[in-house]
Amino acid sequence: MSVEETVRELAVAAQKAAKVVCVLSTDKKNEALERISRKLIAEAQQIKQENEKDLAYAREQGLSDAMIDRLTVSDAVIESMANGLRDVIGLPDPVGSVTGMWLRPNGLQVGRVRIPLGVIGMIYEARPNATIDAAGLCLKAGNAVILRGGSEAFNSNTVLARIIQEALRETGIPEAAAQVIPVRDRLAVNALLAQDDSVDLIIPRGGEALIRFVTENSRIPVLKHYKGVCHIYVDETAGIGMAEEISYNAKVQRPGVCNAMETLLVHEAVAEAFLLQMARRFAEAGVELRGCPKTCQIIPEAKQATDEDWQAEYLDLILAVKVVSSMDEAIEHIAEYGSAHTEAIVTSDYGRARRFLREVDASVVLVNASTRFNDGGELGLGAEIGISTSKLHAYGPMGLEELTTTKFVVFGDGQVRT
Amino acid sequence: MSVEETVRELAVAAQKAAKVVCVLSTDKKNEALERISRKLIAEAQQIKQENEKDLAYAREQGLSDAMIDRLTVSDAVIESMANGLRDVIGLPDPVGSVTGMWLRPNGLQVGRVRIPLGVIGMIYEARPNATIDAAGLCLKAGNAVILRGGSEAFNSNTVLARIIQEALRETGIPEAAAQVIPVRDRLAVNALLAQDDSVDLIIPRGGEALIRFVTENSRIPVLKHYKGVCHIYVDETAGIGMAEEISYNAKVQRPGVCNAMETLLVHEAVAEAFLLQMARRFAEAGVELRGCPKTCQIIPEAKQATDEDWQAEYLDLILAVKVVSSMDEAIEHIAEYGSAHTEAIVTSDYGRARRFLREVDASVVLVNASTRFNDGGELGLGAEIGISTSKLHAYGPMGLEELTTTKFVVFGDGQVRT
Numbered sequence: 001m002s003v004e005e006t007v008r009e010l011a012v013a014a015q016k017a018a019k020v021v022c023v024l025s026t027d028k029k030n031e032a033l034e035r036i037s038r039k040l041i042a043e044a045q046q047i048k049q050e051n052e053k054d055l056a057y058a059r060e061q062g063l064s065d066a067m068i069d070r071l072t073v074s075d076a077v078i079e080s081m082a083n084g085l086r087d088v089i090g091l092p093d094p095v096g097s098v099t100g101m102w103l104r105p106n107g108l109q110v111g112r113v114r115i116p117l118g119v120i121g122m123i124y125e126a127r128p129n130a131t132i133d134a135a136g137l138c139l140k141a142g143n144a145v146i147l148r149g150g151s152e153a154f155n156s157n158t159v160l161a162r163i164i165q166e167a168l169r170e171t172g173i174p175e176a177a178a179q180v181i182p183v184r185d186r187l188a189v190n191a192l193l194a195q196d197d198s199v200d201l202i203i204p205r206g207g208e209a210l211i212r213f214v215t216e217n218s219r220i221p222v223l224k225h226y227k228g229v230c231h232i233y234v235d236e237t238a239g240i241g242m243a244e245e246i247s248y249n250a251k252v253q254r255p256g257v258c259n260a261m262e263t264l265l266v267h268e269a270v271a272e273a274f275l276l277q278m279a280r281r282f283a284e285a286g287v288e289l290r291g292c293p294k295t296c297q298i299i300p301e302a303k304q305a306t307d308e309d310w311q312a313e314y315l316d317l318i319l320a321v322k323v324v325s326s327m328d329e330a331i332e333h334i335a336e337y338g339s340a341h342t343e344a345i346v347t348s349d350y351g352r353a354r355r356f357l358r359e360v361d362a363s364v365v366l367v368n369a370s371t372r373f374n375d376g377g378e379l380g381l382g383a384e385i386g387i388s389t390s391k392l393h394a395y396g397p398m399g400l401e402e403l404t405t406t407k408f409v410v411f412g413d414g415q416v417r418t
Numbered sequence: 419m420s421v422e423e424t425v426r427e428l429a430v431a432a433q434k435a436a437k438v439v440c441v442l443s444t445d446k447k448n449e450a451l452e453r454i455s456r457k458l459i460a461e462a463q464q465i466k467q468e469n470e471k472d473l474a475y476a477r478e479q480g481l482s483d484a485m486i487d488r489l490t491v492s493d494a495v496i497e498s499m500a501n502g503l504r505d506v507i508g509l510p511d512p513v514g515s516v517t518g519m520w521l522r523p524n525g526l527q528v529g530r531v532r533i534p535l536g537v538i539g540m541i542y543e544a545r546p547n548a549t550i551d552a553a554g555l556c557l558k559a560g561n562a563v564i565l566r567g568g569s570e571a572f573n574s575n576t577v578l579a580r581i582i583q584e585a586l587r588e589t590g591i592p593e594a595a596a597q598v599i600p601v602r603d604r605l606a607v608n609a610l611l612a613q614d615d616s617v618d619l620i621i622p623r624g625g626e627a628l629i630r631f632v633t634e635n636s637r638i639p640v641l642k643h644y645k646g647v648c649h650i651y652v653d654e655t656a657g658i659g660m661a662e663e664i665s666y667n668a669k670v671q672r673p674g675v676c677n678a679m680e681t682l683l684v685h686e687a688v689a690e691a692f693l694l695q696m697a698r699r700f701a702e703a704g705v706e707l708r709g710c711p712k713t714c715q716i717i718p719e720a721k722q723a724t725d726e727d728w729q730a731e732y733l734d735l736i737l738a739v740k741v742v743s744s745m746d747e748a749i750e751h752i753a754e755y756g757s758a759h760t761e762a763i764v765t766s767d768y769g770r771a772r773r774f775l776r777e778v779d780a781s782v783v784l785v786n787a788s789t790r791f792n793d794g795g796e797l798g799l800g801a802e803i804g805i806s807t808s809k810l811h812a813y814g815p816m817g818l819e820e821l822t823t824t825k826f827v828v829f830g831d832g833q834v835r836t
Contacts, residue, residue, distance in 0.1 A: 019753070023777055096776075102798055108787055110797050115779070117809050200809060221639065221810045242832040249834035335437070357827050358514075359441055361533070369526055369830025378835065379528050379826060380520055391535050391618060391823040392639045393811040405809040408797060409775050412787025414660040416667035417796065 003183050007191035010146060013176035014119045015198040018144035021177045022116045026093040028171065029140055035167035037085040040132070043163055044078050050159040051128065058126075058152050070127045073156055081132040084383075088136040091382040094400045095142040109411040114404045116142030118200035121192050122385075123214055125206040126150030131160045134203075135178045137385045141403035146199065147180045148192055150206075154184045193218040203386050203398075208313075223398065225363075225389035227313040228258035228341035230371040233330040233356070235347035236269035242368060243270075243346040244278055249370040250344070252285045256315045258387065259342050259364075259374040263310060263320040265330045271323045272298050287317045294323035310337045327352060331359055338362060340389045342374040363389055363396035421601050425609035428564060431594035432537045433616040436562035439595045440534045444511040446589065447558055453585035455503040458550070461581055462496050468577040469546065476544075476570050488545045491574055499550040502801075506554040509800040512818045513560040527829040532822045534560030536618035539610050540803075541632055543624040544568030549578045552621075553596045555803045559821035564617065565598045566610055568624075572602045611636040621804050621816075626731075641816065643781075643807035645731040646676035646759035648789040651748040651774070653765035654687035660786060661688075661764040662696055667788040668762070670703045674733045676805065677760050677792040681728060681738040683748045689741045690716050705735045712741035728755045745770055749777055756780060758807045760792040781807055781814035 001009075021029075040047070051073040058068050094114045101111035120143045122134040131147050138145035149157045161180035168175050181188045193202065196219040204214040204224050211224045232250055234243040250261035266274055271294065279299045282289060289295070290309045291302035302321065309320040310333070324330045334343055344366040345356040353367045364374040374397060376384025381399030388394040394402040419427075439447075458465070469491040476486050512532045519529035538561045540552040549565050556563035567575045579598035586593050599606045611620065614637040622632040622642050629642045650668055652661040668679035684692055689712065697717045700707060707713070708727045709720035720739065727738040728751070742748045752761055762784040763774040771785045782792040792815065794802025799817030806812040812820040 019779075022779075104796070104798055108791065108797075113775075115809075115813075221808075239832075245832060245834055253835055353829075357531075361437075361440075362825065364826040364828060366828040367830060369828055369833040370835050372835040373526065373828060373830075373833070374826075378522070379526075379828070380522055390639075391533075393823075395533075395823045396826045405811075405813045407780065408782040408792075408814045410782060410784040410787055410791060410797070411771075412785060412791075414657075414663060415787045415791070416663055417671055417788050417790040 003185050003187045004191045006183055007181060007188055008195065010176070010179050010181060011119065011192070011195035011198040014144040014146050014179060017174040017176035018116070018118050020174050021139065021144055022095070022118075022142045024142065024173065028173070029093070029142070030089045032139060032167055032171040032173055033085045033089050033136055035170055036132070036136070036164055037082040039163045039167055040078055040082045044075060047073055047078060047156070047159055048075075050155040053155040054153055063152065067126060067152070070125070071153055071156070073128050077129055081129050084133055085136045088140050088383055091140065091400055093140065094404045099406055106415050107413060108415050111409050112406040113409050114401070115407050116404055119144045119146065119198055120403065121146045121148070121195070121199045121202045121220065123148045123189060123192070123202065123204045123210070124150065125210065126152035128153045128156035128160060130205065131157050131180065134385060135164055137383055137400060138403060139178060141400045143403055144177045145179075146192060147178070148189060149180070151184050151186060158182065189214070190217060193220060196220045205386055221393075223386065223388045223390065223394055225258065225339070225341060225387050227339050228260070229262050229311065229313050229337060229339040230259060230342040230344075231263045231265055231334050231338060232261050232344045232346065232371060233265040233327070233334070234267060234270060234274055235327060235345060235349065235352055236267035237349040237352065238270060238274075238346040239348055240270065240274050240277065243274055244281065246344070246346055246368070246370050247278060248281055248285070250372055251282070251287060251319050252317070253370075253372055255317050258313070259371050260315070261319065261371050262312060262314055263322065263337070265322050265324050265333060267327070267330070268294070268323050268325050271295075275299055275321070282319065285317065287319055289319055289321055291321040292323055295321045313339070327355070331356070334360055341387070342366070342371040344369060344371050363387065421603050421605045422609045424601055425599060425606055426613065428594070428597050428599060429537065429610070429613035429616040432562040432564050432597060435592040435594035436534070436536050438592050439557065439562055440513070440536070440560045442560065442591065446591070447511070447560070448507045450557060450585055450589040450591055451503045451507050451554055453588055454550070454554070454582050455500040457581045457585055458496055458500045462493060465491055465496060465574070465577055466493075468573040471573040472571055481570065485544060485570070488543070489571055489574070491546050495547055499547050502551055503554045506558050506801060509558065509818055511558065512822045517824055524833050525831060526833050529827050530824040531827050532819070533825050534822055537562045537564065537616055538821065539564045539566070539613075539617045539620045539638065541566045541607060541610070541620065541622045541628070542568065543628065544570040546571045546574035546578060548623065549575050549598065552803060553582055555801055555818060556821060557596060559818045561821055562595045563597075564610060565596070566607060567598070569602050569604060576600065607632070608635060611638060614638045623804055639811075641804065641806045641808065641812055643676065643757070643759060643805050645757050646678070647680050647729065647731050647755060647757040648677060648760040648762075649681045649683055649752050649756060650679050650762045650764065650789060651683040651742075651745070651752070652685060652688060652692055653745060653763060653767065653770055654685035655767040655770065656688060656692075656764040657766055658688065658692050658695065661692055662699065664762070664764055664786070664788050665696060666699055666703070668790055669700070669705055669737050670735070671788075671790055673735050676731075677789050678733070679737065679789050680730060680732055681740065681755070683740050683742050683751060685745070685748070686712070686741050686743050689713075693717055693739070700737065703735065705737055707737055707739055709739040710741055713739045731757070745773070749774070752778055759805070760784070760789040762787060762789050781805065
């Protein structure tokens, strides 16, 4: 069977399974997740053994330490996967929840009820834990899922798929509700992106190159974000201490993630006081600064920023810094260079806080808090399957609700239209 | 300037205008709609004169009476457009409404706020009133809109565009917030579908061919429905009188629309009593019946249905009829042949009503009411810009809310992530 045929068969089976999963009770879905969770712990040895094959191959191929780190499934990673599933069990089931109900003048009662989307295709890089996370969330939201992790994680994902499917079978749920594509060949991704008859949504997670490839080759709707060029604007009314803590946190706490700050905008009225203090802290943390001319005047150690710096998602201990003469200039800079991901203001002015919240177009806009809070868990969604920076269907972190849609239900007593 | 360049310029201007329109107050938007409404009445003569050019051309081209009817802008049509805008003025502004707000354990207050989508491209057939309807709804929801009606309505749409833009200018809103593509050439549609840098959403309205063309050629997300193959299932527990009224209404009241019934499914226990009575009423209304073998036994005048009949969207006084031996069979038939548009059951049984609502996958599922109620106005959305039968973003009738998305807003007091 060709790669295309294999993927096609998988997708058709998923579509069939989706019709079963969409009406499962919450109890049944939780029972399956609980079984997967227990099996992960019980089969830890087997999982690590298969993972070792991937790791050996990765070392042979000379993959970077960071990649090997993400690929590694240790006991701690297994425990974290198992606990992650228990967290998902604890989350409310979005399916069947009524988002609104009202009565029409003719007596019709009209409501909107959450229903699953159908079949979701997840495409991600070589992080085996993503296989369990994604399967757990998709199943809880009543969807079937087709999983395609990086080919470097092929053996790890294959054993995880076996565990998931055994748990599904024991719970009486079709195994095709969660499938890992059993083909290493990268053509499998193209084949998956062509199944627009049976797959309802594609969610890619990974670097910009992966996401661009998926977006450009998919005939199925894609929810994604390309990159996070996140700004903090320190207003002239900002408390300097608060601005310092927030800026430090947003840049340093975990620089390699999409909600880390990449550009700091500072109002000229506070630029000197704030930047001198901030520069010391950033220097201690090893942050390289690339500044506009005014910034470089205040901080002689800063490099001159180029236009590329304003567009950069460094994902590293590097920060672009710009002194602005007004809030207008800050908002314009964000409109031009921002990626609609996460934007924050530090201010003590009521009107400016309101204006920033209203005028800045980003999936998450914050006042007096770190950009690092753009995360499904941190914002209270319970868990997150990704972040969307496109506006259709979901904008911002996507939790269980974003893996559903609503249908209208109408309760009548014989009403006809006149 | 080439067609592509013209459309490209329009789209870029729309994107710029969208950044202004998205933060306009409700009062300002309503003022613009009110001005358009008044100008329509004041310039009725001019509108009809331009429309007459289109009509003369349409007659020359030998367009069907139905098409010429839809193309005609009479005084009544002008009044209805003006009143339609007043209705939109009366609807609540979705922008800025908070769909939820909660407090996190660390004191962060997190909310979701409705915001406009950006730039919407509307592609429709030769119905000039759609130009006003679509412009009104898109503007009220804070979006810029690019309108492309059928080329047969070119002169009518051009004069309507002038009126809209005059009203915008007088209100102090950029004219590019609502533009009609000033090119008759059909290549303009292809050009519009390629503006994925500046246009956020395409909504096509019209026949299946138009919608397929748009879907297959668009690089921009499309919200649409292909067709409405709507069923009514008359359960064995149905009140025969109610089933008769609902079935008659769903087929006869307006057969040419997407929410009219196309297939009637009848439980065998009530088939004879119900169908004999129903056949008389349908015969009086001139409805042609195409039945399964059992139907043809009961109603000898019925033609034999073929597999094509179960898939047909007749949009006419033709009805496919099938006798089923169980509710399971009805639900399976709908799953196989339905178009996820509108499905109804007539029953007096509580459990069956619940099961139908839960298991049937359609944008609107009704109990004891006519399929004709799948309509934004009828369901209480106030107005409708289309019906979506795809699940992403919107499923079912799309009103003002569906022309928006939500962003997260976060109110902090200096919170950082640990």
